[in-house]
Amino acid sequence: MNNIRKYTGRIIKYALIIMLTAVFLLPVVATITNSFMTGTEIRALYSPDSDSKDKEKSGITLIPGKLALDQYYDLLLDNYEYINKFWNSVKLSVSITLLHVILSIITAFVFAKLEFKGRDTIFFFFIVVMMMPFQVTLLPNYIQAKFLHTYNTYFAIILPGIFAPFGVFLLRQFMKYIPDEFMEAVALESNSVWDTLRIGIIPAVKPGIIALIVLTFAENWNMVEQPLVLLEDNLKYPLSVSLNSIIGASSNIAFAGSVVYMIPIIILYFYFEEYIVKGLSNARF
DSSP states (O other): OHHHHHHHHHHHHHHHHHHHHHHHHHHHHHHHHHTTSOHHHHHHHHSOOSOHHHHHHOSOOSSOSSOOOHHHHIIIIIOHHHHHHHHHHHHHHHHHHHHHHHHHHHHHHHHHHOOOTTHHHHHHHHHHHHHSOHHHHHHHHHHHHHHHTOTTSTHHHHHHHHTOSHHHHHHHHHHTTSOHHHHHHHHHHOOOHHHIIIIIITTTTHHHHHHHHHHHHHHHHTOOHHHHHHOOOGGGOOHHHHHHHHHTTOHHHHHHHHHHHHHHHHHHHHHSHHHHHHHHHHOOO
16 A cells, blocks of 8 residues: 555656646747748748638647748848847856856855955855845946946946856855865965865865856846846847847747757756756755
8 A cells, every 4th residue: 555655656746747847848849849940830820810721720839840941041141130149148148157257266265265354244245145136236237337437338247247146155155065174185285375276176166166157157148137228239239138129020030049049058058967956956055
């Protein structure tokens, strides 16, 4: 009887997991498969006209009736605006991620392993800032950009992004549990702070660093509010802001544009999946 209950509970649990997974994956799978459909088929499915035959065909379809690649050619080779905005997103996301991770490693090391007066108080304010809604900091960032004359430049977005508190908080949770004896052993080999970070800290918190890289890149790849507030030149907008306006008028490239937009995040997740899971699960919050 106990075995029956055990297996029944396990079946129910797996069934719920499969159902939830299917619900979350359906939009992604539909976007990818629909990106290989012709414009006529997409319009018939999602924008049926008064023709009754078109209305009968309307709905979500996962298998293209006819395989087409013209929309990718039009999007990547003919549509200069899309490529320009795509590289705007790459420049912003990579710059913020790289600088944010470097600063987070150094600052987290200071909060985790160096003793100084007021350390815990300062770190407390880091946590308070991290818990604030993002919209609260937009106005100060706007005023700062105007004051520093960085408004309508990428620096107006990059500077606040690299000083975000989440990276410091995440890496500190890893570093504070590194044994002091290990740090002392590294210090005996070299008195250099750089060697301490390179040999003793960075390898020990590698999963956390990789998880931070992926999370930071994904967050900035999908940014919308910052460019809208801090940039006024449309040519400087990232793809996350202009995606809808670029592909909205052409149904034959709408899905293809969405797929290309998703590719960097999908690659990062699948390539670093093990590190992301390990990094977030090992962080002691």
